[in-house]
Amino acid sequence: TKTRDSFASKMNDLVAKYRSVDEEFFEELEEVLISADVGVQTVMDLMEELEMEVKRRNIKDTALVTEVISEKLVEIYYGQDNEEIEKLNIQEDGLSVVLFVGVNGVGKTTTIGKLAHRLKEEGKTVMLAAGDTFRAGAIEQLEVWGERVGVEVIKHSEGSDPAAVMYDAVQAAKSRGVDVLLCDTAGRLQNKVNLMNELTKVKRVITREVPDAPHEVLLVLDATTGQNAMSQAKTFSQATDVTGIVLSKLDGTAKGGIVLAIRNELSIPVKYVGLGEKVTDLQPFDAHAFVYGLFSNLVDNQQKEE
Amino acid sequence: MAFEGLADRLQKTIQKIKGKGKVSEADVKEMTREVRLALLEADVNFKVVKDFVKRVKERAVGQEVMQSLTPGQQVIKVVKEELSDLMGGEQSKIAVANKPPTVIMMVGLQGAGKTTTTGKLANHLRKKHNRNPLLVAADVYRPAAINQLQTLGKQLGMSVFSLGTEANPVDIAKQAMEYAKAEHHDYVIIDTAGRLHVDEKLMGELHEIKSEVSPNEIFLVVDAMTGQDAVNVAESFNEQLDVTGVVLTKLDGDTRGGAALSIKAVTGKPIKFAGMGEKLDQLEPFHPERMASRILGMGDVLTLIEKA
Numbered sequence: 001t002k003t004r005d006s007f008a009s010k011m012n013d014l015v016a017k018y019r020s021v022d023e024e025f026f027e028e029l030e031e032v033l034i035s036a037d038v039g040v041q042t043v044m045d046l047m048e049e050l051e052m053e054v055k056r057r058n059i060k061d062t063a064l065v066t067e068v069i070s071e072k073l074v075e076i077y078y079g080q081d082n083e084e085i086e087k088l089n090i091q092e093d094g095l096s097v098v099l100f101v102g103v104n105g106v107g108k109t110t111t112i113g114k115l116a117h118r119l120k121e122e123g124k125t126v127m128l129a130a131g132d133t134f135r136a137g138a139i140e141q142l143e144v145w146g147e148r149v150g151v152e153v154i155k156h157s158e159g160s161d162p163a164a165v166m167y168d169a170v171q172a173a174k175s176r177g178v179d180v181l182l183c184d185t186a187g188r189l190q191n192k193v194n195l196m197n198e199l200t201k202v203k204r205v206i207t208r209e210v211p212d213a214p215h216e217v218l219l220v221l222d223a224t225t226g227q228n229a230m231s232q233a234k235t236f237s238q239a240t241d242v243t244g245i246v247l248s249k250l251d252g253t254a255k256g257g258i259v260l261a262i263r264n265e266l267s268i269p270v271k272y273v274g275l276g277e278k279v280t281d282l283q284p285f286d287a288h289a290f291v292y293g294l295f296s297n298l299v300d301n302q303q304k305e306e
Numbered sequence: 307m308a309f310e311g312l313a314d315r316l317q318k319t320i321q322k323i324k325g326k327g328k329v330s331e332a333d334v335k336e337m338t339r340e341v342r343l344a345l346l347e348a349d350v351n352f353k354v355v356k357d358f359v360k361r362v363k364e365r366a367v368g369q370e371v372m373q374s375l376t377p378g379q380q381v382i383k384v385v386k387e388e389l390s391d392l393m394g395g396e397q398s399k400i401a402v403a404n405k406p407p408t409v410i411m412m413v414g415l416q417g418a419g420k421t422t423t424t425g426k427l428a429n430h431l432r433k434k435h436n437r438n439p440l441l442v443a444a445d446v447y448r449p450a451a452i453n454q455l456q457t458l459g460k461q462l463g464m465s466v467f468s469l470g471t472e473a474n475p476v477d478i479a480k481q482a483m484e485y486a487k488a489e490h491h492d493y494v495i496i497d498t499a500g501r502l503h504v505d506e507k508l509m510g511e512l513h514e515i516k517s518e519v520s521p522n523e524i525f526l527v528v529d530a531m532t533g534q535d536a537v538n539v540a541e542s543f544n545e546q547l548d549v550t551g552v553v554l555t556k557l558d559g560d561t562r563g564g565a566a567l568s569i570k571a572v573t574g575k576p577i578k579f580a581g582m583g584e585k586l587d588q589l590e591p592f593h594p595e596r597m598a599s600r601i602l603g604m605g606d607v608l609t610l611i612e613k614a
């Protein structure tokens with residue numbers, strides 16, 4: 001594919017800058033990956049494998065290392081699965097429900113607005129559920145997004161029971177025959193047991209009303225988050241069986257490398273990336289482009305030095 | 307893999323050294339490698355880790371550790387001392403202007419906790435210092451940001467100054483100052499919109515607000531879960547605005563919070579407060595000592611010392 005080729009050629013450019021595959025080369029590679037929040041253990045394992053592979057194949061030429069690096073990283077990402085970008089599980093007929101979960105301030109509400117826009121562009125009818133009844137201004141925030149995108153928002157008053165909001169929203173979505181219901185929830189830190197139980201309950205209410213729902217449980221992760229994202233992925237999965245990740249705020253300088261380890265360890269794929277605060281700033285995840293992005297600093301530095 | 311604190315990490319080396327009577331340079335090297343890994347796993351920036359480990363090694367190779375009967379504990383002690391030193395003493399003081407009102411500006415990335423912390427600070431100033439702050443809604447971009455601040459103001463029973471979303475944030479800040487003087491508010495806390503440190507236009511806007519209101523404090527609000535990027539963010543905000551202090555939010559989570567060390571190392575600015583929850587009374591003075599223990603996963607240190 002096209003992204004693949006451009007990825008490979010960029011990696012080639014990058015690695016060609018190094019004359020030989022030596023300790024310095026590996027050290028810089030290691031630093032680049034660590035500074036992208038890939039995670040110490042993953043990086044150490046990767047470096048070990050890489051050095052072994054290089055020795056085994058007796059690789060002296062940096063260009064050949066390119067192949068090995070991209071192979072390994074993409075392998076870490078995909079694991080045993082075949083490398084298809086995973087689409088959102090939206091039913092052909094009937095209602096699909098998507099539940100959004102995550103810690104405070106990562107971008108859940110904003111992502112719902114952006115996804116609603118995307119789905120609408122694809123010709124789907126969309127409805128939003130204001131399940132964050134806790135945070136000041138959360139309902140109004142979702143309402144602004146509803147207006148912006150032109151979709152209906154189901155809400156209760158601040159402080160009410162989020163499970164009750166979900167119940168009403170599912171009923172409304174069913175009776176109005178909408179295609180997709182996007183459910184917002186309040187941000188919560190994963191070590192708050194009560195709040196995590198509340199989330200399980202919210203999910204249960206949805207399943208009770210629509211047996212195969214929610215069709216997706218999307219965990220929103222902030223790309224600036226470090227190793228704690230792994231703990232978030234584990235705990236939110238236990239509470240709600242997360243089916244996919246949205247990696248937000250990739251338009252900054254953070255790389256969000258921890259999703260490699262999350263995919264590798266928990267098999268949760270990234271489905272979308274957030275690239276800004278506008279309605280159009282949501283893109284499907286592309287593993288090759290992502291892996292290249294991890295190295296972009298290295299490339300930039302190299303170019304500066306020239 | 308579960309997080310291993312420094313003590314866990316050093317356990318293996320300590321077992322090996324036990325009964326050897328003397329610690330070699332190679333042993334120290336092994337121990338400092340574990341220090342490095344523990345800090346990286348706690349999200350301390352790799353450049354900060356590098357400098358830090360170098361200092362620890364220097365001290366360790368000297369008398370202190372190698373001559374000691376309990377080298378593992380000595381390494382932990384050295385690391386903890388260095389870490390606490392680096393993070394400085396407790397500094398939760400807030401500036402007071404010679405002529406009121408005192409102006410505080412809240413800045414930071416999107417979703418860090420600025421608006422919530424604005425409410426918390428106002429609450430703190432009233433409760434602890436008997437002050438009468440004015441909250442200023444200068445975020446005209448994020449949907450319902452003004453509404454959010456107004457709701458917090460209502461919960462606190464405090465005034466919120468707003469000119470809606472059509473006004474320019476610089477004008478909002480300017481008019482808020484006049485309003486505060488007329489209404490005898492002794493503090494003005496300006497909630498600004500979240501922005502990326504690389505967004506030149508919006509960083510320029512902060513600069514203009516700063517020139518307009520000459521704040522006594524500019525607090526950079528940072529999420530404690532931030533990873534390696536914390537240095538870029540902190541360095542950039544500090545270079546462009548010369549912040550006066552840092553508020554670390556969401557410390558009620560289970561993050562190690564290595565960002566604290568990164569920020570302190572690159573900016574030298576004190577971390578003044580810690581956000582410990584979503585409620586308006588959940589703001590605490592920042593404790594550097596506790597943070598050092600947290601980053602290192604030191605809950606288990608006492609047991610280690612007992613075992614040795």
Ligand SMILES: Nc1nc2c(ncn2[C@@H]2O[C@H](COP(=O)(O)OP(=O)(O)OP(=O)(O)O)[C@@H](O)[C@H]2O)c(=O)[nH]1
Pocket residue numbers: 102103104105106107108109110111132135138185186187188220248249250251252273274275276277281416417448500502
């Ligand atoms: N730069 C950038 N900002 C984003 C992105 N996604 C969200 N944001 C911003 O991040 C901030 C928090 O976003 P929200 O959507 O309110 O996050 P949330 O997870 O719903 O927050 P809570 O409901 O408070 O837990 C807002 O200022 C958003 O505009 C993104 O992809 N890039």
Ligand SMILES: Nc1nc2c(ncn2[C@@H]2O[C@H](COP(=O)(O)OP(=O)(O)OP(=O)(O)O)[C@@H](O)[C@H]2O)c(=O)[nH]1
Pocket residue numbers: 104105135187189414415416417418419420421422423445448451498499500501527555556557558559580581582583584
């Ligand atoms: N658990 C916890 N949550 C916090 C803390 N501080 C803020 N939050 C939550 O983090 C989320 C974001 O907080 P805001 O105050 O809206 O952040 P902000 O920096 O103003 O966000 P933008 O204006 O969009 O840039 C909200 O859900 C807050 O309730 C804290 O110390 N602990």
Ligand SMILES: [Mg+2]
Pocket residue numbers: 108109110132138184185186187
């Ligand atoms: Mg929200």
Ligand SMILES: [Mg+2]
Pocket residue numbers: 420421422445448451497498499500
């Ligand atoms: Mg705000």
